[in-house]
Amino acid sequence: MFSxxxxxxxxxxxxxxxxxxxAALLLxxxxxxxxxxxxxxxxxxxxxxxxxxxHGSAMGYxxxxxxxxxxxxxxxxxxxxxxxxxxxxxxTGFILVMLGTVIAMVPVALGKASVLYTFYPPLIAHAAxxxxxxxxxxxxxxxxxxxxxxxxxWKKAHPGEAVPLPMFANVAxxxxxxxxxxxxxxxxxFLILPVALGFKSTIDAGLARVFFSWTLHAIVYFWxxxxxxxxxxxxxxxxxxxxxxxxxxxxxxxxxLVFSMPIGIHHLFQDPQVGAGVKxxxxxxxxxxxxxxxxxxxxxxxxxxIAGRLxxxxxxxxxxxxxxxxxxxxxxxxxxxxxxxxxGAGGLINMSxxxxxxxxxxxxxxxxxxxIFAGAxxxxxxxxxxxxxxxxxxxxxxxxxxMKAQLWLWFVGMIILTFxxxxxxxxxxxxxxxxxxxxxxxxxxxxxTVTLSAIGGLLLVISGVLFLLVLLRGHxxxxxxxxxxxxxxxxxxxxxxxxxxxxxxxxxALMIGLSLVNYxxxxxxxxALKQTSVPAVPIGGTP
Amino acid sequence: MASTGHDVAAAAESRWAWIVGAIIAFLVxxxxxxxxxxxxxxxxxxxxxxxxxxxxxxxxVETNLGSAAEPDGSVTVRVLANQYSFTPQCLVVPANTxxxxxxxxxxxxxxxxxxxxNVNMMLIPGYISNFQTRFERTGEHVMPCxxxxxxxxxxxxxxxxxxxxxxxxxxxxxxxxxxxxxVQ
Numbered sequence: 001m002f003s004x005x006x007x008x009x010x011x012x013x014x015x016x017x018x019x020x021x022x023a024a025l026l027l028x029x030x031x032x033x034x035x036x037x038x039x040x041x042x043x044x045x046x047x048x049x050x051x052x053x054x055h056g057s058a059m060g061y062x063x064x065x066x067x068x069x070x071x072x073x074x075x076x077x078x079x080x081x082x083x084x085x086x087x088x089x090x091x092t093g094f095i096l097v098m099l100g101t102v103i104a105m106v107p108v109a110l111g112k113a114s115v116l117y118t119f120y121p122p123l124i125a126h127a128a129x130x131x132x133x134x135x136x137x138x139x140x141x142x143x144x145x146x147x148x149x150x151x152x153x154w155k156k157a158h159p160g161e162a163v164p165l166p167m168f169a170n171v172a173x174x175x176x177x178x179x180x181x182x183x184x185x186x187x188x189x190f191l192i193l194p195v196a197l198g199f200k201s202t203i204d205a206g207l208a209r210v211f212f213s214w215t216l217h218a219i220v221y222f223w224x225x226x227x228x229x230x231x232x233x234x235x236x237x238x239x240x241x242x243x244x245x246x247x248x249x250x251x252x253x254x255x256x257l258v259f260s261m262p263i264g265i266h267h268l269f270q271d272p273q274v275g276a277g278v279k280x281x282x283x284x285x286x287x288x289x290x291x292x293x294x295x296x297x298x299x300x301x302x303x304x305x306i307a308g309r310l311x312x313x314x315x316x317x318x319x320x321x322x323x324x325x326x327x328x329x330x331x332x333x334x335x336x337x338x339x340x341x342x343x344g345a346g347g348l349i350n351m352s353x354x355x356x357x358x359x360x361x362x363x364x365x366x367x368x369x370x371x372i373f374a375g376a377x378x379x380x381x382x383x384x385x386x387x388x389x390x391x392x393x394x395x396x397x398x399x400x401x402x403m404k405a406q407l408w409l410w411f412v413g414m415i416i417l418t419f420x421x422x423x424x425x426x427x428x429x430x431x432x433x434x435x436x437x438x439x440x441x442x443x444x445x446x447x448x449t450v451t452l453s454a455i456g457g458l459l460l461v462i463s464g465v466l467f468l469l470v471l472l473r474g475h476x477x478x479x480x481x482x483x484x485x486x487x488x489x490x491x492x493x494x495x496x497x498x499x500x501x502x503x504x505x506x507x508x509a510l511m512i513g514l515s516l517v518n519y520x521x522x523x524x525x526x527x528a529l530k531q532t533s534v535p536a537v538p539i540g541g542t543p
Numbered sequence: 544m545a546s547t548g549h550d551v552a553a554a555a556e557s558r559w560a561w562i563v564g565a566i567i568a569f570l571v572x573x574x575x576x577x578x579x580x581x582x583x584x585x586x587x588x589x590x591x592x593x594x595x596x597x598x599x600x601x602x603x604v605e606t607n608l609g610s611a612a613e614p615d616g617s618v619t620v621r622v623l624a625n626q627y628s629f630t631p632q633c634l635v636v637p638a639n640t641x642x643x644x645x646x647x648x649x650x651x652x653x654x655x656x657x658x659x660x661n662v663n664m665m666l667i668p669g670y671i672s673n674f675q676t677r678f679e680r681t682g683e684h685v686m687p688c689x690x691x692x693x694x695x696x697x698x699x700x701x702x703x704x705x706x707x708x709x710x711x712x713x714x715x716x717x718x719x720x721x722x723x724x725x726v727q
Contacts, residue, residue, distance in 0.1 A: 046694040116691050122668060123651050123693065205652055206667050245556060270654065270665040272672035275589055276578075283574060287567045294563040298556070348570060354577045357661040361654055361689035428658035430689035434697040442658060442685045492549060525589075534594050534668040537626075537651050537693070 002485065006077050006084050007392050012094060013070025014385060014392075017063050018468065020101065021378075024058035025464045027051045029457040032417075035435050036450040045434035049114040052432065054105060056117030059374075061136050062101050064223040067381050068177070069093065069143040071226045072170050074388060076147070078485045079166040079233075080154045086146045093146070096139030104132025112540045116432070118216065119192065121208045124536045127196035130188045137181050147174040162497045165249050166233040166487050172253040173225030175504060176260055179511060180222055183214025183264070195536045202533035206273030207526040213264035214519060221260040221289075223373055227380035228252070231300045231333065234387050236488035238329035241307025246490035248299045250501045255292035258510045262518035263289055269353045270360050273532075278522050279353060285518065286351040293344060297337065304333070306491070328403040332383035335411040339375030343368060346422065364425025367418040374460075375414040382407065382467055389474045396480045399470050406466035413459030420449035420456075590671040594649050597623070603647060609722030610636055612715040613643075621722070622646040624653035624666045624688065627695035633702040633725035637711035638681045644674045654690035657703050665690060678705040 031051060034042050042048055076084050084090065106128060107113040113125035151163065151171050163171075191208045194200045232249040236242055243249065265282040268274050308319025324330050346368040349355045359365060389397045397403075424446045429436075438447045500506055526532065597603040603623050609631050611619045618640055623630045625648065636642055646655075648666040656663045659682075664672045688699035704725055714723055 045697055049691070049694055049696075114694065118691075120652055120691055204669065206670050209652075209667070244552065248556060268665075270663050270672075272665065272667055272670040273589060280575075280578065284571050287571050291563055291567065294566070295560065298559045302552075302555070352570065352574050354574065354661075357663045360656070360663045361665075362656065428656055428685070428687075430656065430687040432689075432691045432696060433687075436697075437700075440685070442683075491552070529589075529591060531593055532591050532669045535650075539693075 002074070002077050002391055003083060005087055006073060007394075009084075009087065009090055009094070010070045010074045010388070011392050013066045013073070014388075016094075016098060017066035017070065018385070018471070020058045020066070021063045022464050022468060024055045024063065025461060027055040028059075029454070029461050031055070032450070032454040032457040035433060036454045037438050037447045038451060038454060041435045046111055046114065048434035049116070050108060050111050053108050053114050053116050057104060057108065057133070058101075060117045060219070061133060062097065064226075064373075064377075064381075065136065065140050066094075066097060067384075068173060068222065068226050069097075069140060071229070071384060071388075072143060072147055072174065074392075075166045075170045075229070076150045078391075079164040079487055080150065082150070082154055082157070084146075085150050085153050089142055090146055093139040093142030096142070097136050100132045100135025100137075100139060102132070103135060104129050110540075114539055119187070119208070119212060121187075121192055121195075121203045122205050122534050122536045124192065124196050124203070124538050126539070127193060130193055130196055134185070134188055137185060140181070141178060144174040144178045147171050160496060162494045163502055164487065165243075165246055165490075166229055168250055168502070169225065169229045169232065169253045172257050172504065172507075173222060173229070175508060175511075176218065176225070176257050177222040179261060179508075179515065180215055180218035183211045184216075187211035187215075201536055203536050204526065204533045206271070206532060207523070209268060209271060210265070210274065210519070210522055210526060213267045214261060214515070215264070216267055217264040218260035220369070220373060221256050223377050225253075225256075226384060227336065227377045228256075228296060230380045230384050230387075231296060231336075233487040234384065235300065235329055235333045236303040236307065237486055238387060239304065239307045239324050239327055239333075241303050241305075241310060241488075243488040243490040244299050244302035244306065246492070246494045247497075247501060248295055250497075252292040252295050252299075254501075254507050255295075256289070257504070257507050258514065259285060259289040259292070261511060262514040265518075265522065266351055266353070266356075269356050273526060274522050275525075278518075281518060283351055283353055285514075287348075290344065290348065290351075293340070297340075300333070300337070303488070326400065326404070328386050328400065328407060329383050331404055331407045332379050332386075335407060336376045336379045336383075339371050339379070339411070339414060343371030343376055346371065359425050361431055362425035363421040363429045363431050366431045367421030367425060370418045370421070371414065375411075375418070379407065379410055379414075382410070385467075385471060389471060390480060390482055391485050393475055394479055394482070395474055395477045397470065397474045398477055399473060402466055402470050406463050406470065409459050409463035409466065413456045413463055416456030417453050417460065418456070420452045424449045590673075591669055592647055592671050594647070594668040597647065597649060602645070605630065607722060609724040610634065610711075610715075611722050612712065617641040617643060618711075619643045619645060622655070622666075623649060624655070624692075624699075625649040626651060626693050627688070627699040629655065629686070629688070629699070629701040631701075631724035631726070633704065634686070635704045635706060635711070635714075635723050635725050636678065637708040638678050638705050639708055640711075641675060641677050644676070645671060646673075647671050651692050652690055653688050653692045653699070655686050655701070656689050657686050658684045660684065662686075663689075681705045681707055 107126035113129035115123045115125045187208050263282050263285040266286045308322045311322040313319030313322025608621050646666050648668040654665040664674050684703040686701040
């Protein structure tokens with residue numbers, strides 16, 4: 001079951017996502033080269049910040065959103081085996097995302113919106129930038145609603161049956177995003193836009209940062225959802241194994257839903273507008289959100305071990321050798337786990353605020369989230385595309401060697417890019433710098449690390465080119481007759497599940513309740529404070 | 544047979560869940576211990592200030608910026624950030640002394656860290672940030688603005704000189720009432 005219309009819908013999402021990704025990738029590499037000692041200082045740092053704004057907005061708001069949306073539509077048809085309800089609405093959402101992207105990127109390109117994708121009020125960009133971002137989010141909300149509607153339609157037709165794990169996880173991701181995006185939406189609609197449109201001239205920078213932190217951390221879990229869905233529902237099947245535990249998968253996705261939001265103030269450990277008690281509370285909850293990842297590491301490793309043993313591997317480590325290492329999905333999951341391991345360990349360090357003093361706003365942080373997002377998550381996006389492509393195009397995807405080279409280059413490139421960032425971050429190199437004065441004796445020893453990162457970035461660009469080539473060639477190869485698309489089978493198929501593991505009401509109530517508790521106090525405190533609004537500082541002249 | 548296999552699997556799973564719980568509990572306990580025992584807390588009290596008048600009156604007027612020796616032997620360091628410099632642009636502080644940093648921003652969000660130390664503060668206009676630390680050794684440090692504050696952000700670097708405590712006290716006593724910076 002994968003209708004032609006839906007295949008076109010998914011392909012449209014994926015292609016726009018990957019084109020945005022590639023453009024932003026080129027900008028990223030330019031940043032590393034222009035600030036390395038390989039070239040002269042950038043003549044006009046303003047261009048650098050335009051480019052960083054475009055890189056962050058495309059990578060953070062456009063690329064993962066479209067991947068999640070496209071993958072979500074595919075999951076509806078492939079796992080529920082029913083035609084997508086509301087296809088016209090889905091196209092409307094897609095067009096809104098594209099329209100929003102263009103509307104946001106025009107002022108960015110003109111240098112009227114160099115506020116980076118994290119906004120930083122009281123800096124105020126041209127209103128079109130924020131309106132564009134809002135349109136992207138509204139487009140994705142249509143997707144959220146459609147995921148809910150489609151699940152409801154399926155449940156009506158299959159009363160009492162267990163929702164297939166891919167769809168259960170997919171809808172959890174959709175709800176997570178709906179609630180996550182509320183923070184930034186409030187910040188834009190109620191604090192920033194009135195100023196950008198000229199109705200107000202002051203803004204509370206501290207309150208705006210609290211609202212943004214609501215979105216800023218949990219958005220990473222939204223980016224992560226497609227990767228985790230692939231871990232649980234594609235990897236075991238692709239490498240010839242079984243999913244170790246279907247129930248543990250459900251629990252992990254539920255834990256993400258509950259613990260992703262009430263933790264975002266760990267981005268504000270060094271900020272003055274939030275008290276120490278709230279910071280401690282959010283640090284503890286941040287520790288909780290590592291639980292679903294640690295559970296996933298166990299379940300997926302166990303599932304991979306099953307594949308290794310089914311393929312004849314024996315002994316404590318013999319099964320590792322027996323794994324199908326020629327299979328791109330096998331490579332992808334191995335690389336993803338290694339990068340997730342380093343990135344996750346870094347995350348635990350950031351969470352412990354005494355250690356965060358040493359690394360906050362240094363290159364360490366840039367290294368951390370590139371490992372997690374651009375490393376562990378994006379590598380699984382590649383794998384998802386490779387896995388789905390033949391079912392989307394009806395044609396074979398035959399360039400196995402090129403796929404493996406692409407994944408290897410991305411893995412090695414990401415390590416060469418981010419490990420030097422971690423090292424200089426501990427030495428105190430700040431992030432978001434258009435140039436460094438390498439003649440300063442304190443900075444001179446760090447020059448070599450910037451060159452290394454530029455080399456890592458070059459490998460990533462080559463990998464990005466190969467990725468697009470593989471997909472493009474996939475549209476031209478021979479038509480194949482494919483067997484029906486399958487997701488992973490668990491060792492024990494779930495029979496009837498308790499309502500808590502088959503629906504969301506309880507968990508959504510917890511998600512909303514915990515967020516309101518953990519954010520309600522600091523927000524109420526800030527709203528009650530008098531005289532905290534400060535004059536706005538427009539970018540590139542009066543807005 | 545099938546049920547034994549299932550039992551083994553379930554036992555392995557719950558064993559791992561307990562290990563995960565123990566790791567998390569350990570990390571949280573460590574954080575709590577350090578917070579209470581070393582008083583290593585993030586910025587604490589919330590204080591506000593009007594950035595449009597801070598140059599006219601109050602503790603962030605220009606003559607009050609820099610390092611001030613306090614009667615209890617500690618030193619208060621007041622820093623003001625604006626696009627694209629700090630005032631003072633070079634801080635001078637004594638070694639082996641508790642330093643109370645107090646800072647704010649006059650226009651947009653800034654921040655700073657001091658190299659080879661754990662000094663790390665965000666400066667948000669409208670709010671006063673505070674942080675306590677001490678330097679064990681004398682020496683020179685760079686102090687970059689570490690939060691994007693506009694197109695000139697990359698040019699915003701200050702310095703910190705850590706000098707022997709005796710010398711700091713001598714300088715402070717020779718100019719009573721004046722705040723110290725690298726400018727003598």
